[in-house]
Amino acid sequence: MVIYVFDGSFEGFLTAIYESYYNKEKPDKIVAMDDYVENLIDRPIFIETDEIKSDKVYAGIKNKISTNALKKVYHVFLSEVMEAPTVIYHYLRLGFKIGNKVDLNLMDDWVLRMDKINQQVASEKHRMLGLLRFQLVENDLYYAPLAPDHNIIALMANHFAQRMSDQKWMIHDTKRCIAVVYDLKEWIITPIDLPAPPVGKEEYLYQQLWKEYYQSIAIKERRNPRLQKRCMPVRYWSFLTEKK
């Protein structure tokens, strides 16, 4: 099998798509460097990230297929599911052939697979908009750690930049060691490696109040832990103030 290996960046991936159209050897799979395991049967082709090529593909998806498709491609890419680059590749092949009608092809396995991953990313993002918990730490900074399944913090940033526009905040993906930082004007995404900062006395009071509220609002006669866990999977609990 021919395998395209790219550096893991979105630009690198788009370059791989570009190459797949101009290289005689078509890929059976596209994988990120970190997911690539060398073996005797597969033949890897290492893709060198090229901004001009990736820009062309970016514009191509937008103009020849649709903005919606571009958004979908980006979301599925951020899923960090191992097969995602390959799924997107097949989806784009079809997309460049038939244009903006590609999303109507619900019977096509790749389109369907694309939809499914996209859905997973979108729903985790939506869920985390609610489950994220800020703590007030030193320097008036509101700090929120999380470890999502997919790489979603960039997708969450605008929401909080609009909503919490008058407070400094940081969303820290502890799994990927990256953070979105907002300084009252704009947000940036940056690699980061730091332990959770300590909290002050005021913060402790509001955490107490929130825990108390959380206990009081439940109706004992209707206890339903299964439903609770389905809506709010246990893997997120370690970051939730009320579940600590």
Place this chain on the structure above:
Amino acid sequence: MDILDKLKILADAAKYDVSCSSSGSERKNKAGGIGNAAVSGICHSWSDDGRCISLLKILMTNYCVYDCAYCVNRVSNSIPRAAFTPKEIAELTINFYRRNYIEGLFLSAAIMKNPNHTMELLLKTVTLLRENYNFNGYIHVKAIPGADGRLIEATGEVVDRMSVNIELPSDEGLKLLAPEKKKEALIKPMGLIDRQIIQRKEERRIFRNAPSFVPAGQSTQLIVGATQDHDYRILKLSEGLYNRFHLKRVYYSAYVPIVNHPNLPSITNPPTLREHRLYQADWLLRFYGFDADELLDEAQPNFDQLLDPKCDWALRNMKLFPVEVNKAEYETLLRVPGIGVKSALRIITARKMAPITYDGLKKIGVVLKRAKYFITCQGKYYSDVGFREKLIRLSLTEKPLKEPTETNEIQLSFLTMPAIRENVNSIITGEL
């Protein structure tokens, strides 16, 4: 009394209010302000009963002059009482909001002194939040029946949603359990809010900057199982409220036996299955084009325990089935048991490209457990029992479709859905 004790008492007193939705409003943040509303609504946590927590749901006070038999806060009940000041509520809301615990505030109150005094307190609190704290998040406030129309109107201008609880499905029920409340007094503020919403919408069409009025609409809640009223009566009431007052939601709350009173039924568990059936039927009214009279009548005034309302309706109308999925209109597809808004839309999309096969249906995610008895695919009928009402009924009910605990879950999950949004598809599927 310190703030922690107050919160304990006044959150506990508010927990029987069902509504948790924070959707339907597009309020934007202002420069230097905090908060905005997300049109889809956002759930921030789920409590131990599985209901979602979206808003800080508290009472301003639980001091009450009324004596409604079903209510924990009734004057004759000896429980600890407390009252928040507007400032305490504002501080709590803002600080919870900054930590992303909540989507906004749901403020209600027992009747302290008289309706006008109570409504004034509520208005003062929400105005403080909006003006002094520059808070632009979601606010849901109770309209207090009997309060002056001008107070209700002024409140409507600053909040996102208002609700008046209808409490019990019938006048007789009210007389028996809440003698101080009259149905007309409950209906009156609903009419007022509805007229204002319509008028302000009209004004905003002409002047873009005209003030909004309860942009997320109004809702209500009623208790199921505390009186003798049957499902048909309740459903007709809901239908009337949707048609007459354009309510966004009617919430049903299974009666939780919290107090003993000679006029109240003695039950051990809340009737959650009944509540679940009512929610299913409510969805059929709002999104599936059904009328209450199609689902129930005087001869059969209560929902079947074993079958959901749509299955039950389909089995009584076998002449309309089976329908061909490749030809049926959207409205017809919606009436097939097991096919919801999302599936119907997917079928319509998929068949534009190529005819749908039975396996194709599965592939695009249509659940065929119930649907298979009522459809044909490219002319072929796929169920293994034959198209006979008795046989289908048997196979749909022989293994009870839902164990009681499971039903409980499904029913509760309706409550947890982001509730109302103009885009029907996303409300039902809960997707964005």
